[in-house]
Amino acid sequence: MVRIVIVDYGMGNLASVRNALRAVGFEAAVSDDPAAVAGADGLVLPGVGAFGTGMQNLARRGLDQAVRQAAAAGRPVLGICLGMQLLLAEGDEGGPRPGLGLLEGRVARLPDGLPLPQIGWNLVEPQRDHPLFAGLPTPFWAYFDHAYAVEGEPPSIALALTDYGRTYPSVVGRGNLLGIQFHPEKSSRAGLRMLANWGRMVCDLISTRPST
Structure with a gap:
């Protein structure tokens, strides 16, 4: 049985x-x-709120x-919204502070000039x-609610991009680590499809583990 844990x-x-x-x-x-978190087959790190409070x-x-132990063991980790931001090295919200450091990159406030937070659908x-x-499909629509995002377009982790005041990575990942x-x-059918795809990735990884 697949053990998925939501942190x-x-x-x-x-x-x-x-x-x-x-x-x-x-x-x-x-x-x-x-x-339970360290021993899960797959982890989901969700989150709503401030970067500093989340790390605390x-x-x-x-x-x-x-979470770091599970990631180091090769377990699939999926960060969602704030949870995605916490996977990175640093966040600016409330002043610079370290994140989990599992992916390179920095989280910074989106530019002024458009309503913040960004709430609603975007490509x-x-x-x-x-x-x-x-x-x-490429592209697809998804539902956002945030005022901070990954800064720049780190080519090593950026899997998908979105534009809101600036272009930023809206999906990041490397190996067993993914962030949305x-x-x-x-996000309607597109979001459910992504969760289904991730769940299958967890199952596929389990099937390739050597038996003990």
């Missing part, structure tokens, strides 16, 4: 993420237990090290083939 650090829309995964055929547990909550519960432009985008700036659980 509960007090800042995520946990029920809607779990319900979206269930809708595409994957059961997930919600947990703030570091041992993860550290206070010992979940920062648990996502995949930049390369990736299993996460299987079956999706928008909310797939609110």
Whole structure:
């Protein structure tokens, strides 16, 4: 049985993420237990709120090290919205502070001149083939709610781009680590397709592990 864990650090829309995964055929547990997080087959790190508070909550519960341990073991990790930002090296919200450091890059405020936060639908432009985008059109629409985003276009991690005041990576990833700036659980069929694709990636990885 696939053990998918949604990390509960007090800042995520946990029920809607779990319900979206269930809708595409994957059961997930919600947990703030570091041992359960570190031992999961796949992790979802959701999040709504401020970067600094998110890192404080993860550290206070010992979940920062648990996520790093799972990532180092090659377990698939999916960050959503704030959870995606926390995967990176640094965030500017409330002053510069370190993130989990699992992916290179910095999170900075979107430019003034347009309403912030960006709330609503925007286009996502995949930049390369990736299993996460299987079956999706190019580009596709997704639902956003954020005022901070990855700065620049780091070519090593940018999988898809979006424009809102500036062009920024809205999907990032490397190896077993993936991050989505928008909310797939609110992004209709495209978002559900991405969650289904990620769930299959978790299953595929499990199937290739040597038996013990």
